[in-house]
Amino acid sequence: MLDKKYQITMNPDIKKEREQRTFDPKNITYQLFGKDVMNLRQIAYEKANADPEFKVAEKFSTMPRDEVYDQSVKLYTILAQKAKEYGYDKSENNAMTFFTQAALVSTTSPFNLHHSMFIPTILSQGTDEQIAEFLPQAQAYEIIGTYAQTELGHGTFLRGLETTATYDRAKEQFIIHTPSITSIKYWPGGLGKTSNYAVVMAQLIINGKKYGMHAFLCQLRICLITSPCLVWNWEI
Numbered sequence: 001m002l003d004k005k006y007q008i009t010m011n012p013d014i015k016k017e018r019e020q021r022t023f024d025p026k027n028i029t030y031q032l033f034g035k036d037v038m039n040l041r042q043i044a045y046e047k048a049n050a051d052p053e054f055k056v057a058e059k060f061s062t063m064p065r066d067e068v069y070d071q072s073v074k075l076y077t078i079l080a081q082k083a084k085e086y087g088y089d090k091s092e093n094n095a096m097t098f099f100t101q102a103a104l105v106s107t108t109s110p111f112n113l114h115h116s117m118f119i120p121t122i123l124s125q126g127t128d129e130q131i132a133e134f135l136p137q138a139q140a141y142e143i144i145g146t147y148a149q150t151e152l153g154h155g156t157f158l159r160g161l162e163t164t165a166t167y168d169r170a171k172e173q174f175i176i177h178t179p180s181i182t183s184i185k186y187w188p189g190g191l192g193k194t195s196n197y198a199v200v201m202a203q204l205i206i207n208g209k210k211y212g213m214h215a216f217l218c219q220l221r222i223c224l225i226t227s228p229c230l231v232w233n234w235e236i
């Protein structure tokens, strides 16, 4: 049982306000996100909350950062196996994200972006050929991805992103370039230690003509995976 001082309790003022509401919050979530998705979320939360193997996450707020990282990678390895059993790993309704959020309580996971942005971007923006190549690898954790859109000087205004992807016709390659300090990719979750791939949002340029923002799948580190989630090379 978690020490009382670490248990999450609701502020009495917030509780009072919530009790005075004139609508059913459940109905609003159904309207916003869909009833099926919300029911799936509820089930994923219940499964994660009832699982004794995930209880360690409740203590993350009391641990040093390095230990949190080690424990969350360990926890996630168990979580990934369980998610596979429940079929959440292949669900297109964010089941994996719900399950992860519930299992990790209020903290985040080194693999969050992999499920919340990397895999969905492959699915929504990849060609059939790209999906066939990269999706199975991502789902098997042979590649672990993040999402690099935000830049040091640019957030909400996406057309203002400065990173370029210039097509080199002779080499048949794209050259990804961050030309200024303000174009440095900022905030990509899991990039520092965990990811070996990233979806990088960049301005596509072919023959000097700009074609707007496009997603580029970039390998960041050498993948030396001997088994899913266990070993990879940290060098960039």
Ligand SMILES: Cc1cc2nc3c(=O)[nH]c(=O)nc-3n(C[C@H](O)[C@H](O)[C@H](O)COP(=O)(O)OP(=O)(O)OC[C@H]3O[C@@H](n4cnc5c(N)ncnc54)[C@H](O)[C@@H]3O)c2cc1C
Binding pocket: 113, 146, 147, 148, 149, 150, 154, 155, 156, 157, 186, 187, 188, 189
């Ligand atoms: C915990 C965390 C994790 C993140 N992870 C990632 C990640 O993995 N990958 C990634 O690429 N990014 C990530 N981000 C970045 C996040 O997506 C950006 O913070 C977001 O795009 C907003 O950009 P900004 O913070 O620069 O805000 P700004 O663009 O400066 O916006 C500030 C405020 O102004 C409002 N605003 C902006 N423009 C307008 C307008 N024209 N009209 C009206 N209101 C406006 C915005 O809504 C916002 O409230 C993360 C951010 C956080 C906090």
